[in-house]
Amino acid sequence: MVQFIKGAWDTGERRLLTGHFGDLCQFHAMGEGFTWETQDRARDIAAAQAGWEKAKQLIADENLRMVVLDEINIALRYDYLAIADVVDFLTTSKPPMTHVVLTGRNAKDELIEIADLVTEMTLVKHPFRSGIKAQPGVEF
Numbered sequence: 001m002v003q004f005i006k007g008a009w010d011t012g013e014r015r016l017l018t019g020h021f022g023d024l025c026q027f028h029a030m031g032e033g034f035t036w037e038t039q040d041r042a043r044d045i046a047a048a049q050a051g052w053e054k055a056k057q058l059i060a061d062e063n064l065r066m067v068v069l070d071e072i073n074i075a076l077r078y079d080y081l082a083i084a085d086v087v088d089f090l091t092t093s094k095p096p097m098t099h100v101v102l103t104g105r106n107a108k109d110e111l112i113e114i115a116d117l118v119t120e121m122t123l124v125k126h127p128f129r130s131g132i133k134a135q136p137g138v139e140f
Contacts, residue, residue, distance in 0.1 A: 001068040002055045003029045004048055004075045004104075013070060028054050048080035059094050066099040073104030073111070083108050090114060 001017060017025045030051030051072075058067045075081050087110050094100060102111060112118050128134070 001027050002051050003070040004051045005071040045080045048075040052081050062095045068101045071104040072102050073107045083110050
């Protein structure tokens with residue numbers, strides 16, 4: 001997993017993968033924090049670029065069967081990465097049997113077009129709207 005955006009946060013994804021599947025999974029936190037928490041766009045872009053370089057290495061490794069790019073759609077939405085570069089790499093350089101999962105809201109149309117599977121989760125109700133703060137083990 002390459003985790004874009006979230007950075008050094010102690011996330012549930014990180015705890016689950018490193019704590020229970022550390023012998024099977026690699027976890028790379030490459031972000032600088034949520035975009036609304038930072039004031040340095042150049043640093044955000046550099047972090048996203050570094051994450052994308054790591055992602056390309058992992059995707060190109062034919063020994064890996066799945067690579068998850070957590071919140072890459074957020075990095076693409078804020079133009080931290082060029083959509084054309086991501087689409088080009090995925091369509092020309094990804095080994096045929098490597099599964100790449102791209103997460104985050106508002107996937108770009110170009111990604112949807114080349115994807116084999118697209119799933120969209122829609123918020124119906126969330127405890128945050130009732131004043132309940134993010135909870136360990138649930139949101140992070």
